[in-house]
Amino acid sequence: MARDVKIDNMSVVFGTKMQRKAAIELLDEDMTADEIREETGATVAVKNLSIEIEEGxxxxxxxxxxxxxxxxxxxxxxxxRPARGTITVGGQDLTExxxxxxxxxxxxxxxxxxxxxxxxxxxxxxxxxxxxxxxxxxxxxxxxxxxxxxxxxxxxxxxxxxxxxxxxxxxxxxxxxxxxxxxxxxxxxxxxxxxxxxxxxxxxxxxxxxxxxxxxxxxxxxxxxxxxxxxxxxxxxxxxxxxxxxxxxxxxxxxxxxxxxxxxxxxxxxxxxxxLKVRSIMHRPGYVAKLGDSVKETREALKERDMDFCYVTDKNRKFQGYIRFEDLQKSRGQTINKLVNEDDTVIYRNAYLREAWHKLKEAEYDLPVVDGKGRLRGVLDYNVVVEALAD
Ligand SMILES: Nc1ncnc2c1ncn2[C@@H]1O[C@H](COP(=O)(O)OP(=O)(O)OP(=O)(O)O)[C@@H](O)[C@H]1O
Ligand SMILES: [Mg+2]
The missing domain is CATH 3.40.50.300 (P-loop containing nucleotide triphosphate hydrolases)
Structure with missing residues (x-):
């Protein structure tokens, strides 16, 4: 399991105790690290920094x-040790x-x-x-x-x-x-x-x-x-x-x-x-169905979102293919399993855009993007790629 990291308004200051104290008091002033060093002798190595890193x-x-x-x-x-601010990893505040x-x-x-x-x-x-x-x-x-x-x-x-x-x-x-x-x-x-x-x-x-x-x-x-x-x-x-x-x-x-x-x-x-990699410009797939989902539920979900197809994964998010709204409307079955179509246009999320370009040009739909384990991670839209590569 990966963990998320939250760094909030965190500063790292080097110097003697006195120098650090003086520098910390200036952190909220409109001064650069250099200016604080000139004034106090302390090195502000990290100044009021905030980052949130997602799991994985x-x-x-x-x-x-x-x-x-x-x-x-x-x-x-x-x-x-931070001079001030907090660092949280997977919900745990490190300084505590x-x-x-x-x-x-x-x-x-x-x-x-x-x-x-x-x-x-x-x-x-x-x-x-x-x-x-x-x-x-x-x-x-x-x-x-x-x-x-x-x-x-x-x-x-x-x-x-x-x-x-x-x-x-x-x-x-x-x-x-x-x-x-x-x-x-x-x-x-x-x-x-x-x-x-x-x-x-x-x-x-x-x-x-x-x-x-x-x-x-x-x-x-x-x-x-x-x-x-x-x-x-x-x-x-x-x-x-x-x-x-x-x-x-x-x-x-x-x-x-x-x-x-x-x-x-x-x-x-x-x-x-x-x-530029596929992953950097892919976006989240809209509605995704899972094997075993009911025909009725899936049909309604697509209808609500005005989608004419959606991707299907298994319960571990592994990509299975796609399913058409049209087929859902005709079906008398209970689950969607028999309606899933194979899709050989999948691209790997760490592929460079150059490599995905060929498949993308031929595809009529957005392309499904998977990770190394074959899990659906996103979709790639032709227009977005063209815009990303244009200067
Ligand atoms: N233990 C320390 N005591 C005093 N000053 C320090 C200490 N560690 C780093 N600094 C100072 O903090 C500033 C940032 O240094 P840091 O090592 O974080 O830079 P960096 O971005 O990792 O550089 P590099 O690419 O050279 O590794 C520098 O001015 C450095 O002199
Ligand atoms: Mg370094």
Whole structure:
């Protein structure tokens, strides 16, 4: 189960106690972080920041060096304590956790992947990956199995007994990721995990992360200073500058309505067709029927909404096909099951628009969009795609 994250009017301030106190008093004044530093000597690394991240969302924070990204992500496991404001994860206010509550939260609920891998050099891949479970006192058998699953998931099967120094940078990063996954975290925190990798490996890792996200259904907070990476990965992105957020939105919204010249400059080098994904511009399906629903109920639902067809899923949201209003009207059956038509126009939500373009041109209807498990996640409308790609 993924968890949602709510950060409300949160600030992180560094300095002596006196400096911090003086700076906190100025947070509500109309002053930049720089101006507060000049006045008080304290560094305001995150200033009055609010973000809501949905369950299962891959949320990216992007910004130049020193803009406050690490300071922000480190508050999510309280490696940094907020000077003020609240951080709530799955309904729990982090600052109110007792010390044992915090320990349990860090062990079980949130995992961090660091930029510099932070592997234990004298331990094998397997021993590195099972380390968090060892700390938790999980029995050997069980922890081996869990670690093996994580190793398989990141594509390192066969490397279990190698030492970190026998691996390439990309493989080490995958060990770090596998380790972060062993305790099945509901929140995955990734601070510039791919910055040290060369472009090709980096791209592979990005693809793997997207695949993982699909399979795992976790909330992921990902930090990068690379706008292309941010747009490739993020469901939504927040651009930070000088401890504050300049803009939050989907990739599409950044292109559509850049909030300032700063944003416009920041995205100038990004190639839209290569980074805009189906998921970034799909919309929610209207009425969706489930296998086993009654003909009468479905017919009425469609009639009410003036729809001439709707999509059908099973009870796990797995996409089954579509059903026509016309057929519902003629039917004498009880359930809709026999009326479901197959649909081979499904597209994968992480496909780039370029890849979906072909199917879209031929389709008469909106296209159903599914995730890696085949669950219906949205629909894609031809006109919306044309508008998104137009300058
Ligand atoms: N522990 C600390 N003590 C004092 N100042 C700090 C501390 N950590 C960060 N800062 C300051 O806070 C500001 C934001 O730093 P932060 O590390 O959050 O930036 P960043 O966006 O992660 O940068 P980068 O891309 O280089 O990692 C900087 O001015 C930095 O000097
Ligand atoms: Mg950083």
């Amino acid at each position: 969302e891959l949320f990216v924070i992007v910004g130049l060096s020193g803009s406050g990204k690490s300071s922000l992500i480190r508050t999510l496991n309280l490696l940094n 956790l007792s010390s044992s509550g915090l320990r349990s939260y860090r062990r079980n609920d949130a995992s961090m992947v660091f930029q510099n891998f932070a592997l234990l050099s004298h331990r094998t891949v397997m021993q590195n990956v099972e380390y968090p479970l060892e700390v938790q006192g999980v029995a050997r058998e069980k922890r081996r199995q869990t670690a093996q699953d994580a190793i398989d998931l990141v594509g390192l099967s066969g490397w279990e007994n190698h030492m970190p120094n026998q691996l390439s940078g990309g493989m080490r990063q995958r060990v770090g990721l596998a380790r972060a996954l062993t305790n099945d975290p509901e929140l995955l925190l990734m601070d510039e995990p791919y910055s040290a990798l060369d472009p090709l490996i980096r791209r592979n890792m990005q693809d793997e992360l997207l695949k993982l996200e699909d399979e795992m259904d976790r909330t992921i907070l990902f930090i990068t200073h690379d706008m292309n990476e941010a747009f490739r990965l993020g469901d939504r992105i927040a651009l930070m500058k000088d401890a504050e957020i300049v803009q939050i939105g989907t990739p599409d919204e950044f292109f559509d309505k850049p909030a300032s010249d700063y944003v416009r400059d920041f995205i100038a080098d990004v190639d839209k067709t290569r980074i």
